[in-house]
Amino acid sequence: MAAPAPPAGELEREQAYLDTARAELARMRTSAEQLDASRASDAISGEVLSRVLARRIASLQDDPRTTLFFGRIDVEPADGPAEQFHIGRRHVSDEAGDPVVVDWRAPISTAFYRASPADRMDVVLRRRFGVDRGRLTALEDEHLREPEQSTATAGSLLAAEIERPRTGPMRDIVSTIQPEQDEIVRSDVAVSVCVQGAPGTGKTAVGLHRAAWLLYSYRGRLDRSGVLVVGPNRAFLDHIGAVLPSLGEVRVGHATIESLLDHGRVRAEEPPEVATLKGDARLALVLRRAVWSSLVPPTEALVVPRGVRKWRVPAYEVRDIVDELAARGVRYSAARDLLPQRLAHHVLLEMERAGDSPDDRVQDAVARSAAVKKYVSSVWPALDPQGVLHRLWSDPRALRAAAGDDLTEREQSILLWAEPARTKGAARWSRADMALLDELDDLLRRLPSLGHVVLDEAQDLSPMQLRAVGRRCSTGSVTVLGDIAQGTTPWATASWDDAMRHLGKDDHDLVVLDRGFRVPAVVIEYAARLLPHMAPGLGAPVSVRDNPGRLEIRPADSAGLDGEVVTAVERAAGAAGSIGVIVADANVDRVSRALGAAGVSHGRLDRDHGDDEDHQVEVVPASVAKGLEFDRTVVVEPAAIAAAEPDERTGLRRLYVVLTRAVSELTIVHTEPLPEALRAA
């Protein structure tokens, strides 16, 4: 018996419904345009209102290139009427306020993503639409109660969407979010989630959709506190930067860890041993001690002259005040700000005891007096992060005192500058120093917390960097995305429990994603040969791609390497789709020159710039490839890519990252022997 087809005329009926939905959206826009901000009660509210209105009108624009919905569910609850819901990127309602299209983030839409024959969630029919330039071209029905009634093609629209060629930046996956992904996306706002997933399992996609879902579900709260996405470099942020706007969310901040911890210019590179030690969580204890040991126990009384009299607060009383402030858990500088008023209050009590009746203005004047200021500076010195760190790295005695039992003598000697900078302004700070300056900043004044942070490629952060991110969501929650096998920094995390503890989120859900959406089977199986050598215990994803992919290995002699690369790139460029030519950082110029000489137009990525021009071919330094994807990749000289890292394990991990960027084809061009781990079958 032939599998059922959708009922005749159904596509036309759905197209008519789409036309109605478009008309309703136009009506919503017109009525928003007619609202008048000038009728607000005052100028400031008028300005706020007109901004809100402008945003609302922009959000109601119809994009004729897409449809307003991509799916439909028919639900038949046991205790209520049967209903149909069309699911789309945004909500559309009719004049009576009834929904015409429901937002994919609304609670009712959950069933579209998660219902299955085993757990129908009241759904009897799930329909998916094929779309071309704003019109519906096909539909597929899944009957959850009677699976044999499902259309013959059920599942093929989903597969086609996953197989669609990748060109340009990353796009949203809103029409095809998978059940295990949806569970993460819709985790409660209070829950911190850590997602471990092999390359291409959709971690980044899930994190971004979670941000959009949270903003929809907790709009008021998160609009105020803010949501931030943190990624490894600018090229990556450029790659993902269009996803949230395409979901209607333009108010999410995007940052790299470097831009987040911007406490001055990075002017020094340091050996991995030093950077790793500076990233160790023990440094937090050292810095805390360095800050609080700056307090100088008072030995002399505070003396405040006023007119012909002198008022005294004895040293032991000041000590009590200082001890009380230091014990309150207030940050160092914030507590210091309280000290003048406390001292002035004691002076006031003295005055009262002497028969005066001073008022608050007298207390303020005493607090601001030169005598009090000078005294405060002597017992509770003003500090700034750069000053504290400059002293620690320059002065062995200061470092020894702050180190306590937490750092060995050898470790202290590693941290000390060989040639101390003369002033803090002249200090040449390193990347690892930035996380320490950030920690110091927070020891001095508390940083306000965001509502939610999405942290991608989290495996690469040091404990001190994780602490820095954690303090930015200290009262909010975090979505942590990463893959231990892709950790390529010397301080990369070996355990998600440790990483989450450094983030201050001991209490979290750990979820493993293992279905691979990017990398086709032959490519992932090849790359997975590396896993036992650099991340034993971690499995490769199971590719869910229909396309088995293509893997080609092209040996060349050293004179012919560039020519072989050009040939491989030209062949790859014969079909539509993006091409990444991934090479060891040191070889980027050479390969780019060779391509240029052969007339192959291409762009170049670096840490700070994703290419915004529309190049089909991009030359990508291996250190920038993480998180990116290309339809076809040409990987040049794997041995050189691995050898550029400080140790073998990191080298193989870098190679694993590089080999897993391809959506359909991977070509390897090499003259040096391939690393042993790759050769072993």
Ligand SMILES: Nc1ncnc2c1ncn2[C@@H]1O[C@H](COP(=O)(O)OP(=O)(O)OP(=O)(O)O)[C@@H](O)[C@H]1O
């Ligand atoms: N449910 C889905 N439907 C369609 N495409 C998907 C789905 N999930 C993921 N993808 C696609 O798979 C590709 C890989 O996704 P993503 O970059 O989020 O993976 P990742 O786990 O972050 O990878 P990596 O660890 O390599 O950075 C992307 O093109 C993404 O759009």
